[in-house]
Amino acid sequence: MIEIKDLHKSYKMGSNSLHVLKGINFSVAEGELVSIMGSSGSGKSTLLNILGMLDEADGGSYTLDGVPIKNLNEKIAARYRNKFLGFIFQSFNLISYKNALDNVALPLYYQGIKRGERIDKAMSYLEKVGLADWAGHLPNELSGGQKQRVAIARALASDPKVLLADEPTGALDSKTSYEVMNLIQEINDEGRTILVVTHEPDIAAMTKRIVNLKDGRIIQDTPVNQVRALQNV
Amino acid sequence: MFDLERWEEIFETIRKNKLRTFLTGLSVASGIFILVVLLGIGEGMRNGIAQEFERDAANIMYVYTGVTSKEYKGLNPGRRIQMKNEDFNYTAVKYQDDLEYRSSIYRIWNGIVNFGKESGSYRVEGVYPDYQFLENSGMVEGRFVNFKDHQNFEKVVVVGDKVRNDLFKDKKDPIGEYVQISGVNFKVIGVFTDPGGEREESRVFMPLSTAQRVFGGGNNIANMAFTLEPAENFEAALAASTRFSEAIENQLKETHTIAPDDESAISINNSLENAKRFFDLMDMIKFFFWGVGICTIIAGIVGVSNIMLIIVKERTREIGIRKALGAEPLSIVGMVLHESIFVTAIAGFIGLIASLLLLEFVGPLIETQYISNPSVNFNVALTTVFILVLAGAIAGFFPAWRAARIRPIVALRDE
Numbered sequence: 001m002i003e004i005k006d007l008h009k010s011y012k013m014g015s016n017s018l019h020v021l022k023g024i025n026f027s028v029a030e031g032e033l034v035s036i037m038g039s040s041g042s043g044k045s046t047l048l049n050i051l052g053m054l055d056e057a058d059g060g061s062y063t064l065d066g067v068p069i070k071n072l073n074e075k076i077a078a079r080y081r082n083k084f085l086g087f088i089f090q091s092f093n094l095i096s097y098k099n100a101l102d103n104v105a106l107p108l109y110y111q112g113i114k115r116g117e118r119i120d121k122a123m124s125y126l127e128k129v130g131l132a133d134w135a136g137h138l139p140n141e142l143s144g145g146q147k148q149r150v151a152i153a154r155a156l157a158s159d160p161k162v163l164l165a166d167e168p169t170g171a172l173d174s175k176t177s178y179e180v181m182n183l184i185q186e187i188n189d190e191g192r193t194i195l196v197v198t199h200e201p202d203i204a205a206m207t208k209r210i211v212n213l214k215d216g217r218i219i220q221d222t223p224v225n226q227v228r229a230l231q232n233v
Numbered sequence: 234m235f236d237l238e239r240w241e242e243i244f245e246t247i248r249k250n251k252l253r254t255f256l257t258g259l260s261v262a263s264g265i266f267i268l269v270v271l272l273g274i275g276e277g278m279r280n281g282i283a284q285e286f287e288r289d290a291a292n293i294m295y296v297y298t299g300v301t302s303k304e305y306k307g308l309n310p311g312r313r314i315q316m317k318n319e320d321f322n323y324t325a326v327k328y329q330d331d332l333e334y335r336s337s338i339y340r341i342w343n344g345i346v347n348f349g350k351e352s353g354s355y356r357v358e359g360v361y362p363d364y365q366f367l368e369n370s371g372m373v374e375g376r377f378v379n380f381k382d383h384q385n386f387e388k389v390v391v392v393g394d395k396v397r398n399d400l401f402k403d404k405k406d407p408i409g410e411y412v413q414i415s416g417v418n419f420k421v422i423g424v425f426t427d428p429g430g431e432r433e434e435s436r437v438f439m440p441l442s443t444a445q446r447v448f449g450g451g452n453n454i455a456n457m458a459f460t461l462e463p464a465e466n467f468e469a470a471l472a473a474s475t476r477f478s479e480a481i482e483n484q485l486k487e488t489h490t491i492a493p494d495d496e497s498a499i500s501i502n503n504s505l506e507n508a509k510r511f512f513d514l515m516d517m518i519k520f521f522f523w524g525v526g527i528c529t530i531i532a533g534i535v536g537v538s539n540i541m542l543i544i545v546k547e548r549t550r551e552i553g554i555r556k557a558l559g560a561e562p563l564s565i566v567g568m569v570l571h572e573s574i575f576v577t578a579i580a581g582f583i584g585l586i587a588s589l590l591l592l593e594f595v596g597p598l599i600e601t602q603y604i605s606n607p608s609v610n611f612n613v614a615l616t617t618v619f620i621l622v623l624a625g626a627i628a629g630f631f632p633a634w635r636a637a638r639i640r641p642i643v644a645l646r647d648e
Contacts, residue, residue: 052557054640074561074562075562075563078556078560081557081559082559083559087557089645093550093553093557093645095555096551097245097249098245098249106555106558107559110555110560110564111559112238115237115238115241158559
């Protein structure tokens with residue numbers, strides 16, 4: 001599903017150049033649930049942003065579902081993001097003036113789906129994350145866990161190939177974190193490929209494979225025995 | 234533009250961001266409002282000044298004489314030039330096909346008019362029947378002096394409305410009463426009114442022949458007044474009257490032996506030339522108002538662009554989210570522009586309607602001397618709204634375009 005070879009990325013900080021990714025080789029098969037771990041500054045978020053086409057690599061190749069991702073203009077990147085990827089952010093990134101339902105429906109709007117169909121589809125995803133009753137509520141009327149579940153429903157709405165979660169539990173308490181991870185595991189059980197960036201070992205243990213990053217290089221890449229989140233709830 | 238989905242998206246954004254929308258709208262609406270009211274006042278001033286000119290016939294030419302200032306053909310400067318009946322008759326006959334109305338005027342000085350115990354000092358003049366039209370006077374009662382009065386040296390007078398009110402306080406009907414002017418009895422045959430108001434209505438007219446005979450004027454006349462037959466347009470009328478007044482001036486200078494370049498002996502007050510000067514002034518004022526109005530609109534546009542910049546800044550994170558979800562740059566530009574155009578258009582029309590209502594209902598209440606019936610050409614107002622909307626769109630485009638170009642990762646990091 002995901003193939004990256006010798007990926008490099010550096011940021012210019014004034015006159016200095018900060019080399020964040022120093023040759024990442026890494027692949028993810030369909031249906032995997034991978035966590036990318038590392039201390040802050042290890043380059044894990046940068047890697048995820050490049051995978052999410054929110055940022056561009058300086059060197060190396062990236063293939064997503066057989067499509068080489070390079071020299072994208074904004075328009076094509078936007079189309080690919082919409083078609084291939086679903087994002088889950090630490091800070092939820094819901095649009096504050098839209099209610100839960102409309103937030104979930106937004107990726108469908110950019111797919112050009114008509115309003116009626118959009119609402120039906122969005123509603124079914126909200127049901128899936130257990131928030132059908134909260135469809136008409138604005139984000140600031142929802143708890144952190146609920147917001148993240150709305151965000152997950154939104155990420156799923158466009159039926160993407162890969163879900164990218166950047167510290168999805170970073171802003172949540174442990175009980176809510178496990179609920180969210182349980183949801184992510186259930187979605188993975190249905191066969192969807194998911195990448196989770198986290199620095200919490202207990203969250204990483206709930207995935208099927210841990211990739212450890214340090215100073216821009218992969219130092220460890222091991223499959224793990226998945227801990228079901230439901231046991232901890 | 235006619236994408237229903239987009240409209241729904243815009244309406245939702247507007248509904249959820251009322252303050253932002255209100256502020257954008259306010260700057261646009263007030264800009265249009267001020268412009269239209271200014272244009273209305275400009276038009277009102279134009280109307281007001283046009284009304285001032287209705288006091289006399291708009292194209293009246295008034296000939297009066299003074300003292301020579303130049304030595305000519307052995308004659309000393311300082312001679313007082315006195316026009317005679319012959320001067321008037323010559324002109325009236327020579328130009329009879331061109332002239333619409335004509336009259337010479339003999340002025341009676343110290344015109345004390347008595348009726349019973351009441352008396353007052355008024356301008357008393359002997360005139361021809363045409364003078365009614367030259368003065369733009371209307372009859373309230375009775376009639377003006379006519380040609381027969383003139384031929385028969387009738388001792389009759391026509392008094393202004395103010396004279397009637399002053400002298401005939403109790404008697405409402407002065408027709409047939411006798412007033413004394415310098416001790417001579419005159420029969421009142423009419424009361425006139427004048428658009429020039431009280432000043433013009435405190436006058437008394439009698440037949441020219443009577444005035445000259447009773448008050449010892451011989452065949453002297455003080456002034457001559459003419460109007461020309463109406464021309465097709467203002468320019469033609471102005472040209473004709475200028476030609477005519479030059480001809481009279483030359484003719485009078487010749488008969489009275491005045492140096493051709495003597496400026497002070499013969500004066501001709503051509504109200505068309507005055508009118509032209511005033512209308513030129515009005516055009517200047519109009520340009521000024523347009524200038525102020527356009528500056529106001531520019532200020533409005535700057536305001537809109539400013540607000541657009543703030544809006545885009547405020548929405549940077551939202552734009553990042555939208556881009557992460559698959560919004561193309563063009564759709565971001567479209568979204569921001571669509572909203573701004575929609576808001577400026579609606580606000581522009583609100584400002585337009587508010588100002589038109591103000592002009593419509595408050596305008597007629599303003600009745601100062603120089604402003605009357607302020608109004609504005611609806612098409613002009615509409616055009617300005619469209620210009621504002623267009624300019625607002627152009628002004629909004631650049632921030633929108635910049636917003637669309639921000640990399641999503643940067644936009645998402647924006648707090």
